[in-house]
């Protein structure tokens with residue numbers, strides 16, 4: 001099977017449950033994006049940030065990762081503070097925000113019901129993540145937002161989970177001289193419960209920036 005530019009079909013049906021859920025959303029919200037959400041960021045980025053999946057009223061509505069929900073406010077605000085993004089983030093795909101040396105991808109491209117993809121769906125969509133990470137040869141540092149993203153990055157690199165357990169702030173050596181940094185997901189739930197503070201999240205991305213520059 002081949003994927004031109006690593007992009008699934010706009011009506012990809014490899015995951016029947018997610019395909020059916022998107023059909024429901026297209027009927028209910030014809031003005032929403034309602035399709036597999038593509039990566040956001042330049043092709044030659046050295047930093048890749050991996051999220052879980054599009055949020056229903058976030059990326060699934062706007063068509064850009066982390067755009068339109070709380071997680072995006074924290075993520076893009078932090079990237080701007082570290083000079084990894086420029087322009088105004090206005091929670092719309094056409095707000096003109098640009099990422100600098102950074103690309104954002106998701107472990108699963110289609111919005112899952114209740115924000116919970118099934119293991120089989122994560123495994124099925126991994127072909128697109130793998131394709132992106134293989135194509136983007138300049139990527140030196142990968143930040144995984146949450147355990148599912150962490151597992152998806154390992155799967156895309158053919159690594160065994162048992163040897164690389166997830167822990168916030170932990171760094172893992174990947175093939176091709178890459179390093180994976182784990183972070184709790186920047187979701188509203190994690191920040192409201194204090195599991196992830198804005199300072200903790202800033203420290204993760206600052207470390208990523210430091211490693212990118214060391215491995216340039």
Ligand code: SF4
Pocket residue numbers: 008012013014015016018019036108109110121124125128
């Ligand atoms: S999640 Fe990925 S593999 Fe599954 S239907 Fe969507 S694009 Fe296709």
